[in-house]
Amino acid sequence: MHKISTRQIYFFLAAIAPVGKIMLMPTQLAFFSKNDLLFPAVMNYFLQAGAVFLALLFASKNRTFYDALADTVGKAAAKIIVCLLALFFLYASILPLLEQKLYVQKTLYDTLPSPVTFFPFFLLSAYLCAKPIASLGRLWDILLPVSVVGYAGIMALSVSNADFGALMPVGISGAEGIFGGFAYSLSWFFDSALILALAGKFEYRKGMAWKGMLFYLAGGAAIVFFLAVFYGVYSDIALQQTFAFSEISKYFSGITVLGRIDYFFSFALVFVILFYGSLPLHAGVECVCNAFGDKRYLRIVLSVVVNVGLLVCVYLLNFKLYVTLQTVTKMLFWIFPVFCVLLPALCLLLKRRKHETAA
Amino acid sequence: MKTISGKLEQDIAELKKMLPAEDILTFSFVSGEKLPFTVIFADPVTDKELLGEQVIRPLLHYAGKPSAKEVGKNITAPELRSEKTFDKLSAEILAGNPVLLWEGADEGLIVGTKKVFVRAIAEPPTDVTIKGPREGFIEDIKINSSLVRRRLKNPNLRIEMMQVGKQSETYVAVCFLEGITPQETVDAVKEKLQAIQIDVVADSSYLVHFLKDRKYSLMKQVGSTEKPDIFCAKIAEGRVGILVDGSPIALTVPYLLVEDFQACEDYYVPAARATFTRLLRIFALLVAIYLPAFYIAAQLFKLQLFPIKLLQTISGSIREIPLSPSLEMLLVLLVLEVLNEASIRMPKYVGMALSVVGALVLGETAVSAGFVSTPAIIIIAFSGIGLYAVPNLIEQTSVVRLAMLLAAGSVGTYGILLLTAFLLFKLVTAESFGAPLLSPFSPVIPHDMRDSLVKYNMGSLKTRPKTLKSKNKRRMKDA
Numbered sequence: 001m002h003k004i005s006t007r008q009i010y011f012f013l014a015a016i017a018p019v020g021k022i023m024l025m026p027t028q029l030a031f032f033s034k035n036d037l038l039f040p041a042v043m044n045y046f047l048q049a050g051a052v053f054l055a056l057l058f059a060s061k062n063r064t065f066y067d068a069l070a071d072t073v074g075k076a077a078a079k080i081i082v083c084l085l086a087l088f089f090l091y092a093s094i095l096p097l098l099e100q101k102l103y104v105q106k107t108l109y110d111t112l113p114s115p116v117t118f119f120p121f122f123l124l125s126a127y128l129c130a131k132p133i134a135s136l137g138r139l140w141d142i143l144l145p146v147s148v149v150g151y152a153g154i155m156a157l158s159v160s161n162a163d164f165g166a167l168m169p170v171g172i173s174g175a176e177g178i179f180g181g182f183a184y185s186l187s188w189f190f191d192s193a194l195i196l197a198l199a200g201k202f203e204y205r206k207g208m209a210w211k212g213m214l215f216y217l218a219g220g221a222a223i224v225f226f227l228a229v230f231y232g233v234y235s236d237i238a239l240q241q242t243f244a245f246s247e248i249s250k251y252f253s254g255i256t257v258l259g260r261i262d263y264f265f266s267f268a269l270v271f272v273i274l275f276y277g278s279l280p281l282h283a284g285v286e287c288v289c290n291a292f293g294d295k296r297y298l299r300i301v302l303s304v305v306v307n308v309g310l311l312v313c314v315y316l317l318n319f320k321l322y323v324t325l326q327t328v329t330k331m332l333f334w335i336f337p338v339f340c341v342l343l344p345a346l347c348l349l350l351k352r353r354k355h356e357t358a359a
Numbered sequence: 360m361k362t363i364s365g366k367l368e369q370d371i372a373e374l375k376k377m378l379p380a381e382d383i384l385t386f387s388f389v390s391g392e393k394l395p396f397t398v399i400f401a402d403p404v405t406d407k408e409l410l411g412e413q414v415i416r417p418l419l420h421y422a423g424k425p426s427a428k429e430v431g432k433n434i435t436a437p438e439l440r441s442e443k444t445f446d447k448l449s450a451e452i453l454a455g456n457p458v459l460l461w462e463g464a465d466e467g468l469i470v471g472t473k474k475v476f477v478r479a480i481a482e483p484p485t486d487v488t489i490k491g492p493r494e495g496f497i498e499d500i501k502i503n504s505s506l507v508r509r510r511l512k513n514p515n516l517r518i519e520m521m522q523v524g525k526q527s528e529t530y531v532a533v534c535f536l537e538g539i540t541p542q543e544t545v546d547a548v549k550e551k552l553q554a555i556q557i558d559v560v561a562d563s564s565y566l567v568h569f570l571k572d573r574k575y576s577l578m579k580q581v582g583s584t585e586k587p588d589i590f591c592a593k594i595a596e597g598r599v600g601i602l603v604d605g606s607p608i609a610l611t612v613p614y615l616l617v618e619d620f621q622a623c624e625d626y627y628v629p630a631a632r633a634t635f636t637r638l639l640r641i642f643a644l645l646v647a648i649y650l651p652a653f654y655i656a657a658q659l660f661k662l663q664l665f666p667i668k669l670l671q672t673i674s675g676s677i678r679e680i681p682l683s684p685s686l687e688m689l690l691v692l693l694v695l696e697v698l699n700e701a702s703i704r705m706p707k708y709v710g711m712a713l714s715v716v717g718a719l720v721l722g723e724t725a726v727s728a729g730f731v732s733t734p735a736i737i738i739i740a741f742s743g744i745g746l747y748a749v750p751n752l753i754e755q756t757s758v759v760r761l762a763m764l765l766a767a768g769s770v771g772t773y774g775i776l777l778l779t780a781f782l783l784f785k786l787v788t789a790e791s792f793g794a795p796l797l798s799p800f801s802p803v804i805p806h807d808m809r810d811s812l813v814k815y816n817m818g819s820l821k822t823r824p825k826t827l828k829s830k831n832k833r834r835m836k837d838a
C-alpha cells in the first residue's frame with residue numbers, strides 16, 4: 001500500500017477529525033461550562049493544535065513511533081510504551097463508540113432498537129483494522145467532500161434559526177465554568193496521538209507541522225461556529241440537546257414540505273464518523289503491529305480481538321452510559337493530555353537526544 | 360519437434376497421424392514436370408476456390424526446383440509462409456490455412472486462404488449513439504485489428520498477437536501505442552495473458568478473470584467496449600487494448616471507475632451538455648441503488664424520513680398489503696429481474712407481448728389485488744431505469760442494490776451506511792494495473808478531473824491523464 005500523502009493528512013485534520021466532536025461534545029460542553037461554550041472549546045482547540053504541531057514535527061523523522069522509541073530507549077521499553085499507547089487508543093475509542101451507539105439508537109430509529117443493531121459496526125471496524133493504516137489515506141480524499149457537504153448542509157439549514165444575541169456576554173460563567181468545560185471536554189481531543197500512530201506512514205514535507213496545525217485550527221473554527229449556531233438555536237436548553245447536529249436544522253421552514261432532508265446531511269456526517277470511530281482501534285492495532293513485526297496473521301488476530309473486546313465492552317455498558325460518560329470525561333479526563341499533549345512533547349525530546357548522540 | 364523429411368508420402372502420413380479428424384482433407388496433383396504436390400487443409404474453414412485459383416492452378420505447369428523458395432514464387436496468394444515443424448504446420452491447418460507439400464520439399468508452405476465467416480460491421484447493441492461513429496467490433500480479430508489500424512494510422516501502434524487456450528488456441532491481440540503506453544503495463548498484460556492455462560477462450564470475458572488483480576472481487580477491474588472509436592481513444596490515452604478472436608467485446612486496462620460514467624457521445628457534444636449528462640448518470644445510479652433501500656429503512660425504522668403528505672399517501676397504499684415492506688420490495692425486485700432476464704432472451708416478437716404482460720397485467724393486477732403497493736412498484740421501476748443509465752456497471756450495481764435492500768431491511772439506515780462504508784473502502788483500495796480504481800477522486804488528481812464527472816472543453820484536455828502514467832504526456836499542442 002502506498003504511503004499517505006501530505007494532502008490526505010491535511011484533509012484528515014481539517015475535515016475528518018472535527019466531525020468526531022459534534023455528537024455529544026456540544027451538549028457536554030454546555031453542561032460543564034454552564035452554557036459558556038466558546039472559551040473552553042477554543043482553549044481545547046489551541047492546546048490540541050499545538051499537540052498536533054508537535055506530533056507532526058516528530059513525524060518529520062519519517063519513522064514510526066516504535067522505531068523512534070526503540071532507537072532511544074531500547075526495544076523492550078519501546079514495546080511497553082507502544083503497548084501503553086495502544087491501550088490508550090482502546091480507552092479513547094470507548095467514548096466515540098458509545099456516542100455512535102447512542103446516536104444510532106436515538107436518531108435512526110423511531111423506537112428503541114435492540115443493542116445488537118449497533119454490532120455490525122464492529123464487522124466493518126475489524127475489517128478496517130485488518131488493513132494497514134496507510135490505506136485510510138485514500139479514504140480521506142473521499143470523506144473530505146462528504147464531510148464538507150454534510151456540515152455545510154446542516155449549517156445552511158440551521159443558521160437562519162440561530163439567535164446569535166444569545167451568545168453574549170461571553171465568559172459569564174467565570175473560571176470555574178470555563179476551566180471545567182475545558183477539562184471535561186478533553187476526552188474528545190486525541191488527534192495528536194493519532195498522528196503519532198500515523199508517523200512513518202506518510203512523507204513529511206517541509207512546513208507540514210505548521211500547515212497541519214493551521215488545517216486543524218480551520219477545522220476547529222468550523223466546530224466553534226457550529227457551537228455558536230448550536231447555542232444560538234437552543235440557548236439555555238442547549239445542555240439537554242444531545243446529537244444536536246441531526247436535529248438543529250429541523251426548524252428550517254422547507255422541512256414541512258420536503259420532509260427531513262436535513263437527515264441526509266447528518267447521514268453524511270455519520271458516514272464520516274463511522275470511519276473516525278474505528279480510527280483509534282485501527283491506530284492501536286497498527287502500533288502493536290509496528291512493535292511486534294507487521295505480520296498479516298497478527299494484524300488479523302489483533303483486529304478481531306480488539307473489536308470483539310470493544311463489542312463486549314459496549315454491550316456491558318449498554319445501560320451504564322451515564323456512568324461511563326462521567327468516568328471518561330470527568331474522572332479520568334487527565335489521561336488524555338498525558339498521551340495527547342505530553343507524549344508528543346516528550347517524543348521531540350527523544351528525537352533531540354538521538355540527534356545529539358548521533359552527532 | 361519433428362520436421363518434414365522431404366518424402367511426400369511419409370510427411371503426409373505424419374500430418375494425418377497428427378490430424379486424424381475426418382474433415383482434414385488432402386488434394387494431390389502433379390505438375391508439368393511430374394513433381395507430385397499435396398495440399399492438406401481443414402475442409403470447413405478453408406476457402407477452396409481461392410486455394411484452386413492461387414495455389415493449384417499456377418503450380419500445374421511448374422517446372423522449377425523443388426525448393427520452398429522457388430515453389431513460393433509461383434503461388435499467387437499474398438499471404439505465404441514456410442515452416443518445417445509438423446506442430447506448426449498442423450496448427451496452421453486447423454486455423455484454416457492449407458499446407459502445401461511436395462516430393463523433396465525442404466519446408467512446407469502455408470497459404471493464407473482461410474475462409475472467413477463474418478457478419479457485417481454494425482452498430483453495437485450495447486453502445487448506441489445518436490451522434491458519433493456507429494461501427495462496432497465484430498467476431499473476427501483481423502477485421503477488428505483493421506478497424507483499429509484505420510483509426511490509428513501510426514507506425515507506433517503495436518498489435519502483438521498471441522494464442523491463449525490449450526484447446527481453442529484463440530488469437531489474442533495486445534494493442535498499444537509505443538512511446539505512449541507505459542512498458543510496465545504492457546509487460547504486465549502480456550505476462551498475465553501468457554500465464555493463462557485454460558482450455559477454451561470462448562469470449563473476451565473469459566480473460567477478464569485472469570486480468571483482475573483481485574480475482575474474487577465483485578468490482579470491475581477491466582474496461583470493455585464494442586466500439587473502435589472508444590477503444591482507440593483509450594489506447595491513445597495510454598491504455599493497453601486487448602482484442603480476442605471470436606469476440607466483439609474488446610478489453611482495456613488499466614480501468615478506472617469513472618470510465619463507465621463517460622459515454623463516447625460526451626466527446627461529440629458541447630462540454631456543458633456532457634457534464635450535465637455525466638452528473639445525471641451518477642445521480643441515476645445513486646437513486647437506483649439507494650432509493651429502494653432508503654424507502655424500506657424509512658418504512659420500517661424511521662418514518663420521519665418521509666414528508667408528511669407523502670407519508671399519508673404511502674400509509675394509505677400499504678395498509679392492506681399482507682407482506683412486510685422488505686419482502687414486498689424483494690418480491691417486486693425479483694419480478695423485475697425475471698422480466699428483465701426473460702426479455703433479453705426472448706425473441707423480439709415475443710418481447711413486446713412480454714412487456715405488456717409484465718408491465719400492465721402483472722403490475723396492475725398485483726396492485727389491484729392488494730398483493731403489492733403502488734409506491735413499491737414505482738420505486739423499483741425508477742430504480743430499474745436508473746440502473747440502465749450506466750449500462751456497463753449493471754452486473755455490479757444490481758448486486759449492490761440487492762445487498763443494500765437486505766441491509767436496510769435488517770438494520771435500517773445504519774445498515775445502509777455501514778455497507779456503503781465497506782464498499783467505499785473496498786473501492787478506494789482497489790487498483791487496476793497500478794491505477795487506483797477511484798482515481799482521480801481518490802487519490803485526488805486535480806488535473807485528471809477535467810475529464811471525469813465534469814467535462815472540460817476539448818482545448819483544456821491538452822495532456823493525457825496522469826493516473827495512466829503515460830510516457831508521452833502531451834496529446835495536443837497549444838493553439
